[in-house]
Amino acid sequence: xxxWRSSFAVLVMSGxxxxxxxxxxxxxxxxxxxxxxxxxxxxxxxxxTCQMVGCHYTAPARAKLSEMHKAGVSDDAIxxxxxxxxxxxxxxxxxxxxFGLTAWLATPVMALAGVGFIAxxxxxxxxxxxxxxxxxxxxxxxxxAERDFSRFEE
Amino acid sequence: xxxxxxxAIMLAFCLAIYSVVAxxxxxxxxxxxxxxxxxxxxxxVWALIxxxxxxxxxxxxxxxxxxxxxxxxxxxxxxxYYKLSSWWGGQxxxxxxxxxxxxxxxxxxxxxxxxxxRAMMPYVVATLMATQVFFLxxxxxxxxxxxxxxxxxxIIEVQDGNGLNPLLQYWTMLIHPPIxxxxxxxxxxxxxxxxxxxxxxxxxxxxxxxxxxxxIVTWIFQSTGVLLGAGWAYAVLGWGGYWGWDPVENxxxxxxxxxxxxxHSVMMQEKKGMMKVWNMVLVAGTFxxxxxxxxxxxxxxxxSVHAFASSNIGNYFLVFLTLGVALTIYLILGRxxxxxxxxxxxxxxxxxxxxxxxxxxxxxxxxxxxxxxxxPVISEAVTGEKVSVDAxxxxxxxxxxxxxxxxxxxxxxxxxxRRASAEGLRRNFQWPFIGMLVxxxxxxxxxxxxxxxxMTFGLCLFVTMTxxxxxxxxxxxxxxxxxxxxxxxxxxxxHRNTRRYGGYLVHMGIVIMFIGFAGAAFxxxxxxxxxxxxAFQLGRYDLKVTSVNSGKTDNYVWQNAVVEVRVGGELITxxxxxxxxxxxxxxxxxxxxxxxxxxxxxxINFAALSSEAQKPIIQTYIFPLVSWIWVGYWVLxxxxxxxxxxxxxKLSYARTEVVGIAGKHEKVxx
Numbered sequence: 001x002x003x004w005r006s007s008f009a010v011l012v013m014s015g016x017x018x019x020x021x022x023x024x025x026x027x028x029x030x031x032x033x034x035x036x037x038x039x040x041x042x043x044x045x046x047x048x049t050c051q052m053v054g055c056h057y058t059a060p061a062r063a064k065l066s067e068m069h070k071a072g073v074s075d076d077a078i079x080x081x082x083x084x085x086x087x088x089x090x091x092x093x094x095x096x097x098x099f100g101l102t103a104w105l106a107t108p109v110m111a112l113a114g115v116g117f118i119a120x121x122x123x124x125x126x127x128x129x130x131x132x133x134x135x136x137x138x139x140x141x142x143x144x145a146e147r148d149f150s151r152f153e154e
Numbered sequence: 155x156x157x158x159x160x161x162a163i164m165l166a167f168c169l170a171i172y173s174v175v176a177x178x179x180x181x182x183x184x185x186x187x188x189x190x191x192x193x194x195x196x197x198x199v200w201a202l203i204x205x206x207x208x209x210x211x212x213x214x215x216x217x218x219x220x221x222x223x224x225x226x227x228x229x230x231x232x233x234x235y236y237k238l239s240s241w242w243g244g245q246x247x248x249x250x251x252x253x254x255x256x257x258x259x260x261x262x263x264x265x266x267x268x269x270x271x272r273a274m275m276p277y278v279v280a281t282l283m284a285t286q287v288f289f290l291x292x293x294x295x296x297x298x299x300x301x302x303x304x305x306x307x308x309i310i311e312v313q314d315g316n317g318l319n320p321l322l323q324y325w326t327m328l329i330h331p332p333i334x335x336x337x338x339x340x341x342x343x344x345x346x347x348x349x350x351x352x353x354x355x356x357x358x359x360x361x362x363x364x365x366x367x368x369x370i371v372t373w374i375f376q377s378t379g380v381l382l383g384a385g386w387a388y389a390v391l392g393w394g395g396y397w398g399w400d401p402v403e404n405x406x407x408x409x410x411x412x413x414x415x416x417x418h419s420v421m422m423q424e425k426k427g428m429m430k431v432w433n434m435v436l437v438a439g440t441f442x443x444x445x446x447x448x449x450x451x452x453x454x455x456x457x458s459v460h461a462f463a464s465s466n467i468g469n470y471f472l473v474f475l476t477l478g479v480a481l482t483i484y485l486i487l488g489r490x491x492x493x494x495x496x497x498x499x500x501x502x503x504x505x506x507x508x509x510x511x512x513x514x515x516x517x518x519x520x521x522x523x524x525x526x527x528x529x530p531v532i533s534e535a536v537t538g539e540k541v542s543v544d545a546x547x548x549x550x551x552x553x554x555x556x557x558x559x560x561x562x563x564x565x566x567x568x569x570x571x572r573r574a575s576a577e578g579l580r581r582n583f584q585w586p587f588i589g590m591l592v593x594x595x596x597x598x599x600x601x602x603x604x605x606x607x608x609m610t611f612g613l614c615l616f617v618t619m620t621x622x623x624x625x626x627x628x629x630x631x632x633x634x635x636x637x638x639x640x641x642x643x644x645x646x647x648x649h650r651n652t653r654r655y656g657g658y659l660v661h662m663g664i665v666i667m668f669i670g671f672a673g674a675a676f677x678x679x680x681x682x683x684x685x686x687x688x689a690f691q692l693g694r695y696d697l698k699v700t701s702v703n704s705g706k707t708d709n710y711v712w713q714n715a716v717v718e719v720r721v722g723g724e725l726i727t728x729x730x731x732x733x734x735x736x737x738x739x740x741x742x743x744x745x746x747x748x749x750x751x752x753x754x755x756x757x758i759n760f761a762a763l764s765s766e767a768q769k770p771i772i773q774t775y776i777f778p779l780v781s782w783i784w785v786g787y788w789v790l791x792x793x794x795x796x797x798x799x800x801x802x803x804k805l806s807y808a809r810t811e812v813v814g815i816a817g818k819h820e821k822v823x824x
Binding site: 045052092093111115122125 | 499514533536551761773
């Protein structure tokens, strides 16, 4: 019985740490938060999309973000502030600079290399499959075919 | 009893080693009794693993809390079926599940091939059992499920166990892990035959014909496992996503991509004798990606909600992967002369090149996902600074790849072998292309301006029309010739070439799933602190919390919110999203309520009670078209099963026959 009472207490208390707001995801949070990673460690979402109510990272991050937005700080400056405090891991995707650029370029480069390989493979195959035509022989066969067809027409 | 379990695992380990040694020695020394003995050892290992599994399951069902594993992953009040599923709830038990599935496959292979493939079988058995030795090593040494709780020298029993993770106490979790394992472990069979073929220097495609069904069956299990996982995430985790690009989800998807590539490129080998090296690479790649996925889940190398507690078993996997990959590369490079292509590509616009592009796209997606998953670790190793690679990155990279793949799904099957003519292209693609453009223009005019969604819907119609065209043309021709109606003609057509038309049905399933994926572009959500009796709105729905109730079961206490849902003032449903606290773990978990419709799901999560006012915090989502994903899966499953049915008409393909081997292996061949 004691165990169940404590369970009820946990169930009720689990909401106590939550911020009390009517609309919990404001437009600026959806917009800027999409660029920021939720660093709670148990999801792969952004500050905009993390749905864990009372998430120990996203909840304060959203509050901070809204506060900065109300103070007139631009979207880029908000993101830069998060990066300054948390490092590059605060960004939802690696920045397209320095080593982070490889995150973006590796797949297209590999795909292009694959296309190049296929092009080379097809070219090589076609060369092997189609030996150079002997024009004289082709002309001989063409004339023979024309002769045969003209006979049919007769 | 516990000693018998541990002993059975240990004996199985020893016999598996014996099986490898006897099979290889038998093949080397040409001693049939040794080969037979190696195969019989497989049966003995099977019996021992069954015994060990039976003992663990008995301990779980009877709540024998002397076992450390039972105490850590089960508790008395859990229903019996969740007690059984605790088998794969922890590291040790899930490794035993690997062993269980693996030995079943080995057992079936040995029984099936008693008289077939005698030259290859010793190596097939050796490969299967070498993999078994590796997994049994884990169960014998670092992760034994038969460890007992002890104080000093005495075995002790705790009053109750910690219970299974509440998130795993959901019906799909009863079947998701075993099915996923059936898919991943199953690829060891095509891999073993491929390796056997390489070692015995067989120039032909015997291994391909032997393992074709295995590959399709394991692919079905992989697809089902991945979809069940997506369904579980959708219905249990409370955020409505079916795919979160979590590292463990990602690594589970990688072998699916390579095995899908394999199922396509294998047709090139069957019909044209091409891509033999590539097929070896793909089948080996798929197998090693399955092992790699297990390594990622269990090593703690990446953070994931799905990962097991980090342990030192990662090192065992690294050693196995390194040795396995090195041996495979060595064998492939050493047998290149036997893997020469028998035909040549004649045109860029042909069925052959469409297979090449299909493989390229699937592999590009595989690479992108692997790269994104490992990038945080690589970046930290190179720059010393950790970065995040979250869902936005994966979506941005993978959506264009997915769309191109969808395009190829429509184009590839309709291109002619060898060379497609301009007239053929016009005839096959004119109407689907016009249909695609008209639909996209219509949707744009209707107000859908999301570029990827527009492209997806357009391409889905394009592919649907190409598939419908194929069925119609074939069925109409048969109908005219055999005096059948169109439906009977379609059944007859499919029966005559089940792989081709079953494949089209699989493609149709993928198309339907893509429609579901595209719906995500129009998701809506809101999180509100709901006042009882006061309505709040999302989209066309008016929602009102009428009461909050609570109660308890043997396993958990619950609290639910009764939510009335109205559209245009009319009550359409009453939902009861719930929150639970499980008795042993004391972990709060949501049980969402989903109002499923064909066009959209209304998804309601009772997230918490607000701090001061004690009002329910309700998260409401509208997920357009999400049901299409699950429908698409059933179509895919149906199509895959059709592929397994033998065709009525035996098709043969004109092929250049290999009559000899040129080069350095000529002497060996003689």
